[in-house]
Amino acid sequence: MQVEGKVALVTGGAEGLGRAFTEALLEAGAKVCFCDVNTEQGESTYTVLKSKYGSDRVIFQKCDVSNQTEMEGKSLNYLFRCTKETFGNIDIVCNNAGIGGEKPPLWGKVVDVNVKGCICGTLLALDYLSTEKGGSGGVIVNISSAGALNINPYGPVYLATKSAILSLSRSFAQNPLACSGGVRVNVLCPSFAETSLVRNISEQNTYDVNVARKFVEHTPSMSPKDVAEAFMELVVDESKNGAVLKCSKEKGKQYCTINVTYS
Numbered sequence: 001m002q003v004e005g006k007v008a009l010v011t012g013g014a015e016g017l018g019r020a021f022t023e024a025l026l027e028a029g030a031k032v033c034f035c036d037v038n039t040e041q042g043e044s045t046y047t048v049l050k051s052k053y054g055s056d057r058v059i060f061q062k063c064d065v066s067n068q069t070e071m072e073g074k075s076l077n078y079l080f081r082c083t084k085e086t087f088g089n090i091d092i093v094c095n096n097a098g099i100g101g102e103k104p105p106l107w108g109k110v111v112d113v114n115v116k117g118c119i120c121g122t123l124l125a126l127d128y129l130s131t132e133k134g135g136s137g138g139v140i141v142n143i144s145s146a147g148a149l150n151i152n153p154y155g156p157v158y159l160a161t162k163s164a165i166l167s168l169s170r171s172f173a174q175n176p177l178a179c180s181g182g183v184r185v186n187v188l189c190p191s192f193a194e195t196s197l198v199r200n201i202s203e204q205n206t207y208d209v210n211v212a213r214k215f216v217e218h219t220p221s222m223s224p225k226d227v228a229e230a231f232m233e234l235v236v237d238e239s240k241n242g243a244v245l246k247c248s249k250e251k252g253k254q255y256c257t258i259n260v261t262y263s
């Protein structure tokens with residue numbers, strides 16, 4: 001895919017990986033709408049990106065991806081509509097927004113944001129991108145985790161949500177709606193990257209914060225820019241559909257095949 005001139009939508013773009021994805025897309029010549037629940041950080045990031053890339057190429061919208069209805073303010077439905085009205089089309093969608101949280105009542109919000117937000121964003125993307133619905137085709141990249149390729153006794157809810165994103169994306173990639181509409185669906189599984197999510201690991205979002213912190217300390221972390229390089233490969237390479245791309249500091253990018261072995 002030639003990214004120059006294309007239109008992208010990124011959720012959770014105010015900081016961390018989502019900001020890196022947004023900047024990589026802008027750097028490649030795309031127009032980008034990014035959303036975030038954190039208005040202050042979103043506006044701050046928007047100011048920086050607007051001055052670097054121009055107000056005609058980047059917009060920020062406050063949006064909580066777990067908000068499924070228009071009544072509650074800026075929903076994902078509103079975000080997609082606004083992006084299309086502003087830029088005329090949508091070609092690339094990155095469902096990135098995600099949070100951690102294991103203890104009640106936090107875990108319900110984690111499922112709402114990470115799973116429902118990604119499902120809603122994927123369904124809307126299929127609606128807006130599919131050539132069978134007036135779109136131009138394109139690509140959806142959903143953000144799972146390297147952790148979803150393993151187990152983590154200390155973050156079972158979070159990893160359940162990341163595993164759900166993995167299965168959702170691989171399944172939609174073979175779904176008639178996507179295939180007949182020229183839409184590719186890929187999933188990125190980053191290992192640790194230097195972001196707030198990792199820096200703010202607490203008792204609230206893991207069953208043993210000391211074990212979690214030790215694991216992070218002993219696992220070399222990527223920069224968000226490293227992760228964005230893997231993200232852009234899934235966007236640009238039109239041979240990639242249903243791809244599961246793991247990226248880590250130690251081993252770089254690795255495409256994964258997922259088989260179930262029977263004992």
Ligand SMILES: NC(=O)C1=CN([C@@H]2O[C@H](COP(=O)(O)OP(=O)(O)OC[C@H]3O[C@@H](n4cnc5c(N)ncnc54)[C@H](O)[C@@H]3O)[C@@H](O)[C@H]2O)C=CC1
Binds near residue numbers: 011018036065098146
């Ligand atoms: N940092 C890491 O090591 C890894 C991160 N990931 C995934 O990457 C994605 C981004 O994570 P990070 O950049 O590390 O986190 P982060 O916490 O640094 O950034 C997440 C962004 O999403 C926004 N956000 C949170 N809830 C939202 C909601 N309901 N609606 C809209 N925006 C919302 C936050 O305000 C923030 O700007 C997440 O899905 C996470 O699970 C996956 C593997 C590794």
Ligand SMILES: CCC(=O)/C=C/C=C\C[C@@H](O)/C=C/C=C/C=C\[C@@H](O)CCCC(=O)O
Binds near residue numbers: 155197
């Ligand atoms: C508990 C959720 C939370 O609040 C903090 C999450 C922190 C980072 C995001 C997480 O998605 C990162 C996971 C990284 C895992 C890294 C390595 C292994 O667990 C996977 C190894 C799988 C493989 O190499 O095959």
